[in-house]
Amino acid sequence: MAPPRRLTSMSIALAAAAAVFAVTLLVLEGQRGAEPGVANAAGRPGPDQIITEAEQRVAADPRFAPGLTKLAEGYFARAGATGNPAWLTKAEDAGRRAVRADPEAFEAMDALASIAASRHRFREALMWTQRSLAVAPTRVAPLSIRTDALIELGRYDEGFKLAQTRLDLRPDLPSYSRASYVRELIGDRAGAVRLMELAIDAAAQNSDSRATARAQLGLVLLAGGDLAGAERQVRTALAEVPGDTNATFVLARVSAARGDLEEAAELFSQVAAELPEPDHLAALAEVERALGRTEAAERHEAAMRAAFDLLEANGQDVDLDAALLTVDLRRPTTADVARARRGQAARPGIAGDQALGWVLTRAGRCAEGDRYASRSLRLGTQDPLMLFHAGMAAACAGRPAVARDRLTAALELNPAFSVRWAPIARKELARLPR
Template structure:
């Protein structure tokens, strides 16, 4: 009896152990239902039925399942954040998807504070929100932890570009190219070439970026759009239009291709067609840049009431962006400077933006323009000239520098800058071209008289 009792006790202990082990095993395997995870929402305009969206939706569902099954694997949160960020880029619905991506990245970093991909992805998101300094810090942390990862160098390159450290950006891009020469690396290299005045080299490398892309995918469409812009800025609008139409064959209703065609129509004096195309683009992708273009077109076309409507919408968009954590100092200052609105506030913002990144070309040129608009032209012109230090082929900067030089009585300098502006691209902005041409004609007449 005693031996049997002992055997029973052993069996009971074993059975108890097995019950605990099996319970733990199935608890581990069973998805954790208590955490509500965000997902993708149907795209507008029939985009919800596309293979691209359906694949993204399946991928999101997979990572949601993996997170529920094992909530302690940081990588799954990072991959889900990537999906949300890409969907925000494709749809323009940043206000929906950025908070979701941020939540996933915070979960990942709570689990693994030094997870390099989570750090780099958070940095990429901060770049979109224009928090450049914090983005650079996170990208540098990620680079320290993963010095052989191309994605990290791409994010670091972008942060350095925005902060005006162009030498550092070139080095980061070179590292990215050496590790993984793909579409993203080539596109950055092309931008840097253009920034340094090598437009033909930029075209060559951007074509490499396009060739490295997958037919119909959003990143290839974006690279092709950038290629079209390069050709437009080279004074070859027919080639640019051909590229934009090709994008629309690969990816119907791609908003930036529609906007590119709108810009060409505007340059050719077909304002109504340009307006219609920008409206189409905005219906597909709610980018405030399209509204800004519409405001300018309506104004130059004499449609004052409609221009005022667009201006109101743009300013409302800016306010919403700020509520959602964006830094829009540069965008606000540039828009108000272009439309002679709220010039005191615009100057305050351009000054703040310039202070945080004093070597950035955009920060320099916008602050210079706002100083000029506020009657401080003597302070403004040196900033514009600093913005031209790399010989970046931006007609607008040269044209505005010419107008400033004219206002200061530096007539020969004004002629040189205005001639360069028109030589770089005679199509850069219908309204500004007229002003530049009139100023140049006046200066030339004055030189003949003197």
């Protein structure tokens, strides 16, 4: 599976959480005690084999903690492979049974931390990593999960420091990828590229991890407007791992940025068929609308809402992401604003500030929207969609000079950052007084 990643059609700020599932799944994929960076080495059992063997052992002894832990790992891996969050519910049940059977089952605690993080329940993830480290303090796997949770909670000093600690302890694929993400968050794109190149070099040849690392690098390059570089990375990934979903998703974004919407729609369709996750369906709907295929777009938007409902029914906190994607489709309601506020309270970092700022701006609450949008830029993140949101918020709040600076920066980074919103950014710039 993938290293830590930010594969999403939204923005860097939101992507860390949207992709935590794949980040933390690596902790669980390998053999007992294995680290995430080698989770895909040849000969490792897949989810089906893990589940079959674990179910047999648990059937013989329902309180056998190692078997229950393996069962949690296998269910979690199956959730990642299928995109079906119902497997997360089964994984959590197995993990909790393991901890009840053995209160020092630290690997089960790691599994539960990963499940919580994948559901965007980051405070719960921190609790489980704290318990795991109290039992077995010398391992790096819980540090990875803990880093992700701290960053999503806006505890950047702690999260960035822990990312560096992880890198110092073990300079491997997940460490390099997290360090790359830190550099991207603070606006150091060149540093982010260098570290992702090291992550690729650290991955096994022709592995899923290597393919996804290339896809991550493709996204970094794409956000900076280097479409050719992004395409080279993902086509190399697809040559090494044909059909890789992450690389196909990034290739679809490259095609959309180039204006080849038919190809983008075809590629997004492949991704959504494989993993019908909300951001995949939203990206597909956006392209279908741009092609004038309203009926198809509405169908995918309905599927997106159903996907959110399924995630929520299986324990995921979807408030922030659902509010953000929903208000891209229509003017926000009072309920949408309330949902975004809940989401920001649960994730009070730049992701939460960006999403709430955009929802408030779209709702016409301009001063408050501008305040949150401005806060979302506090790390210096150079993400075009984030800058666009902040630019539109400033324009709404009557700050044309600030709006112009932000919108110009978004378009200079990537003139085709969004099929829908890049043209709006250009129109708004033309409208703003000089």
